Amino acid sequence: xxxxxxxxxxxxxxxxxxxxxxxxxxxxxxxxxxxxxxxxxxxxxxxxxxxxxxxxxxxxxxxxxxxxxxxxxxxxxxxxxxxxxxxxxxxxxxxxxxxxxxxxxxxxxxxxxxxxxxxxxxxxxxxxxxxxxxxxxxxxxxxxxxxxxxxxxxxxxxxxxxxxxxxxxxxxxxxxxxxxxxxxxxxxxxxxxxxxxxxxxxxxxxxxxxxxxxxxxxxxxxxxxxxxxxxxxxxxxxxxxxxxxxxxxxxxxxxxxxxxxxxxxxxxxxxxxxxxxxxxxxxxxxxxxxxxxxxxxxxxxxxxxxxxxxxxxxxxxxxxxxxxxxxxxxx
Numbered sequence: 001x002x003x004x005x006x007x008x009x010x011x012x013x014x015x016x017x018x019x020x021x022x023x024x025x026x027x028x029x030x031x032x033x034x035x036x037x038x039x040x041x042x043x044x045x046x047x048x049x050x051x052x053x054x055x056x057x058x059x060x061x062x063x064x065x066x067x068x069x070x071x072x073x074x075x076x077x078x079x080x081x082x083x084x085x086x087x088x089x090x091x092x093x094x095x096x097x098x099x100x101x102x103x104x105x106x107x108x109x110x111x112x113x114x115x116x117x118x119x120x121x122x123x124x125x126x127x128x129x130x131x132x133x134x135x136x137x138x139x140x141x142x143x144x145x146x147x148x149x150x151x152x153x154x155x156x157x158x159x160x161x162x163x164x165x166x167x168x169x170x171x172x173x174x175x176x177x178x179x180x181x182x183x184x185x186x187x188x189x190x191x192x193x194x195x196x197x198x199x200x201x202x203x204x205x206x207x208x209x210x211x212x213x214x215x216x217x218x219x220x221x222x223x224x225x226x227x228x229x230x231x232x233x234x235x236x237x238x239x240x241x242x243x244x245x246x247x248x249x250x251x252x253x254x255x256x257x258x259x260x261x262x263x264x265x266x267x268x269x270x271x272x273x274x275x276x277x278x279x280x281x282x283x284x285x286x287x288x289x290x291x292x293x294x295x296x297x298x299x300x301x302x303x304x305x306x307x308x309x310x311x312x313x314x315x316x317x318x319x320x321x322x323x324x325x326x327x328x329x330x331x
Contacts, residue, residue, distance in 0.1 A: 035250070063095045083112060139212070205322050217256065
């Protein structure tokens, strides 16, 4: 989900007037009664399944990554964990539960989200609208950038859309957007302009004074941009037309290679999670005889790990890992 204070935020959407997709997405997702900020709404978990919701193994992996950052920083008295696009705080809750007491006692947990703070959330979690400046630790953004609004263009012109989803041809793209397309998404056809996402991610990275910034999302690279774009919608677990009326999620895959800064690593989720100890390997059959209960637990864990790392599914998500004043990860 989007946070406040991003670079180049679009103007409010006028009533019943076709506008650029970036403006329409902003209104549909984050305007009054928007999809992500609607009071009493179920949050992302009510509409689609992310890695966070798939298994506690994911939070455990993030906890291990935070411990790597902690060691890189020399085990500071205060260790920041910033979750950008925090949903209802599920990831932070899981990470805090997975950390040993010696570490969790030093963690400052920040949930960056525009929705209201959910009732009953762990009191150790700070609920804020933008990333804290000068954070020392780990900034983690799981499926955030795909909900940062973007413009859509076709044959050099912006695509306009109304609240019912009807599209029309708009004005020629600006010089700045044209330059972004020439570098990152050249060629004819329907394209998605990720310049605002680059700016949003750069601002998030700048908020970290030392540590790691990690963005995880469904993504594509310059060599394999989808020819017709990826803009779509989700509602109640089903993919639907991306109608920007606030009734559904409106999302598009992320050009993470364009977001990457100097020294960043881009790798598949299956690779990242394997490095963090998440394996879908089945437990040895001998365990079924010696400790049946342990075998059942291990088998369930392997199934969850397999979902997180599956080809054609969550395992295809990309991790953009940006070091800030620390060594590279993975080394």
